[in-house]
Amino acid sequence: MERLLEILLRRVIVDGALKVTTASGRSFTVSTPPRAGPPPAPLAVRFTSAEAERGIILDPELKLGEAYMDGTLVMEAGSIADLLALLMSQPAAFNPSVPAKAFHVLRRLGRRIAQFNPPERSRRNVAHHYDIDGRLYSLFLDHDRQYSCAYFEHEGQSLDDAQLAKKRHIAAKLVLDRPGLKVLDIGSGWGGLALYLAEMAGAQVSGVTLSQEQLALATARADERGMAGHVSFALRDYRDVEGPFDRVVSVGMFEHVGVAHYGEFFRKAKSLLKEDGVMLLHAIGRSDPPGVTNPFIARYIFPGGYIPALSEVTPHIEKSGLVVTDIELLRLHYAETLKAWRQRFLARREEAARLTDERFCRMWEFYLAASEMGFRHQGLNVFQIQLARRQDAVPLTRGYIAEAEARLRRAEAGCATPLRLAGE
Template sequence: MERLLESVLRRVIVRGALTLTTASGRTLRLGTAPPGKPPVAVRITCPAAERGICLDPELKLGEAYMNGTLVMEQGSIADFLDLVMSQPLAINPTVPAKLLYLARRLSRRIAQFNPRDRAQRNVAHHYDIDGRLYSLFLDDDRQYSCAYFEHEGQSLDDAQLAKKRHIAAKLVLEREGLDVLDIGSGWGGLGLYLAEMAGAKVSGVTLSREQLALSRTRAAERGLAERVNFELRDYRDVAGPFDRIVSVGMFEHVGVDHFGAFFRKAKSLLKEDGVMLLHAIGRADPPGVTNPFIAKYIFPGGYIPALSEVLPHIERAGLVVTDVELLRLHYAQTLKAWRQRFRARWEEAARLTDERFCRMWEFYLAASEMAFRHQGLNVFQIQLARRQEAVPLTRAYIAAAEDRLRRAEAAVRAPLRLAGE
């Protein structure tokens, strides 16, 4: 296996340099380091980890790092993944790895079959863990989805606020009191924003008990409990109609077998002049499978679709696509910020969980970041309506709405006071 691993890596590493110490103690120097940039150095501590990485790298590389059998000796796991995933040619998988991919592709509909009870369990796996963990690396509003970076150097908190503003603008909230359904309402930040800044009446649904509890607490603390209602409910059980529907970071959990039902339900919930905004991760490549490490440890039942898988279901549901925007590197920047924040508070995270969990989480954040940087993942925002006249003729209304929302944000901010005033 050592020779096989060496053969594969020598063909792949053509940009940058990697130093690999194998389980037998051999040191392999692969590629050429640019001037002034030292090679990334890793060590594999046991033959079993070496075999696993050769036979099933998509799963076993992450497991080896998580279990401590892949050790970073120079650079971070993010540096290593950046090096490997940015190579001009994808890693040529071994025959066993190809067979595993084929098996996963053939079984993906089973893996993504998400009836109500299974959807609830899948959500609980990721979101109903100690809520303090998320506070270590998310922004103050706990936005756990792609931020919208309007300019270089913008802080994560400001970019997440810009994301909420951008989404609100696309919802065409031209008057107060519009009924808005938030499918997958998370910790409530978007729903609270729409109520406070745009005067909407928001119904948020989630399958996470932890998120529901915090969302309701936040609504009460902000004095918005009468205008924002959060419930533990599957979107398939919601009764409408609504003027607007928004869904951020939830569609990735729907599953390919349920895309049609999702959009048919959305249409049934929209009023005749209603507008919907779907914000979800997508892939630039043709349809594929969920990364096995992510599927096993992070998001069971999840799947990142291609637009070619989504648009036909929208068409068949009888909805009109009124706008599509791709946020390309925004999620890479978001994940980088999350990863850096998580690393900075590693000791606190380890006290809440353990070292193995922390390595798993770091690998998840780093691998996801590099997938957005190098492997065609992006975020799409699809605006939908029952009638094409529901949305203004040009996109100028988006910038105008964002300007109005900025003024509303400024009006509700507490004025800055000096100590003692």
């Protein structure tokens, strides 16, 4: 089995170096000259069980993460993020072994079942990830607890500023051209975007979530800000919401809808919009053809989740009768967001361990690192799709976006206090 592991790694790693110590104590190094630039920092891993070695040979997409989480794969030089960057940047990362291909085929055949998300199952899936100790998220998110891709306007921008820029960019695309517009926020999280739209653009915002923890904190924030008359939150599935609304926005929620429900989602979105309404969908996507959810992410992080290709989304938009008025791909913005989250999480890892345990911390570190490298090396991106019922619902050219962002910046500068979490 050790020999098979060595053969597999030598086939995969064609650019870089990795030292491996097996559970029996044998060591070998896979090393190839770098294609460009100085040689990378040395990486070394050690296995503490033969079972972990066997698992990675047969099903690396699942078992690599499990081995790190369980402590049967130990980083002796470098970090798990460094290892994932090495492995996921290799050309052969897209050409797995025969057993791994078989697992991929089986998962693809079963993806409709895995992503079947009726309301009750959707609630359970959301609770799995979001209804945990809220203090964990405060360790690595920005002060507004934005748990989606930030918008980095320039190199070196702080996470807090980039998340504010994301809210500003979304608000601009919603064409909030007059106060009092009724806005629905599908998947409203901890309420930061809804509060921003209400305070900076004078909107009347209704947010819906399936997370009890998020609902409680979002409601407390609205009360604390004196915004209860302008923003409301409810524990409700989007399928149960009644319209109409002037604007609809959804950020980081579409990944949990499931392929089998895309048609239902866009038909419902159309029914919620007024005739001159505008919608902005912000979601993770892939530049590759349709695929399957990474099994580690599906089992431990986001059950029922899926990252779609645009080719899986746009046909359902067309059939719903909605008009696509703008599409923007944010590409590496999420890689930078995840890097910031990972660094902040590791800086407060001891606190995270006190809230959870060491196994959870290794799982979370792997999740953040693997997600980051997926955006850097494997074609993941974020799309923002602007939709309307009529072609003339938005201005003719995109200049209105920059103009709206400039107005929002002025409103932010005039805000007496920043939007922070309740109790901070």
